Amino acid sequence: MVSVAAVPGDAAGELLAPIDFYFDFSSPYGYLASELIDAVGARHGRRVVWHAVLLGAAFRATGGQPPSQQPIKGDYFRTDFQRSARYHDIPLRMPAGFPVSSLHATRSFAWLGQQDEALARRFAHAVFRAYFTAERPIDQLDTVLDIARSLGIDRAALAEALTTQSLKDATRLANDRALARGVFGSPFFIVDGESFWGVDRLPQLERWLSEGGF
């Protein structure tokens, strides 16, 4: 499970493995992490590799379910989503339709990532913010295509790609790989073979990066 591949490219992260950042577009804690993780990587000279995952498969494998859907816990989590956002000073307006399918957004992210990782990340930010600050229905294909277009992405080309079996297969493969690495929630971070689950584990992740483990 230890990822020791050197990061090609810019000098800063040359010899350090990246932080793998896994998220589901329908996850509020994943959204919060998406607004925080790049600064964590920058503080510690680590590249961050973003991975969109579909947690439905993980929930089936672990017997779990989204926290907000569970009896009693649901009310707590709805409070905690908002409080955690205020704690981190990140805007959050929980969508009335929650959770929703993140399938189109995840496949779109995978397609963009095959071409331009930085663009895929800008798209991910845009999807998260559209859903969690403006209540846009990111489960709808048109919403996803419109968000892409707003970033200068060819709307028709993306729409075409989303119909292909190869993109469906690539997305499923990426998801299977995440599950095989033990990813079962969002956000989930893996660095130097160490796993961290939850935006509330960022302090431990940061200490880990500072001290090379603890």
Added chain:
Amino acid sequence: MVSVAAVPGDAAGELLAPIDFYFDFSSPYGYLASELIDAVGARHGRRVVWHAVLLGAAFRATGGQPPSQQPIKGDYFRTDFQRSARYHDIPLRMPAGFPVSSLHATRSFAWLGQQDEALARRFAHAVFRAYFTAERPIDQLDTVLDIARSLGIDRAALAEALTTQSLKDATRLANDRALARGVFGSPFFIVDGESFWGVDRLPQLERWLSEGGF
């Protein structure tokens, strides 16, 4: 749900509601919180009221199960227990027998609390440390009685009390009250009507106490 009762007794906490701290003796995160929460209370002039609960009932109500028992998640949690302990600089040696029933310890805590809250708290610390640093089988009646005796508690009187229906009823009532307040995990904190679940929510709890909410 808002608890606005003034704290009787010492001047420091006169006008501030206490922090209600709920824990299960079989919970590693509850143990970590038990080593941290009194300092949190002291820093903010709040009394901390300790409540031992039996989470089995809560897990039945929420459809949940102990995190370490869940597929895939179990391995993660075993790592996270130890790492969280190191993060907080608290000794932890996960018992081979885990989790175990905390019934005897919880009833004993309730009985002691009826007489001497400070003594009950010392007992709680002793039980947690016996289980999570010395692997003593706290599900066994003899272990619980021995721990009590080591604190100067009358072993025979406690053994006698543990056979009474009134103590069983009192423990069940306390547990039902906790469930009615929405307690579904360990540790769980409620202060000024606001709920916080998990040792990883102590930073939010502290900010809440510092700023009177946020």
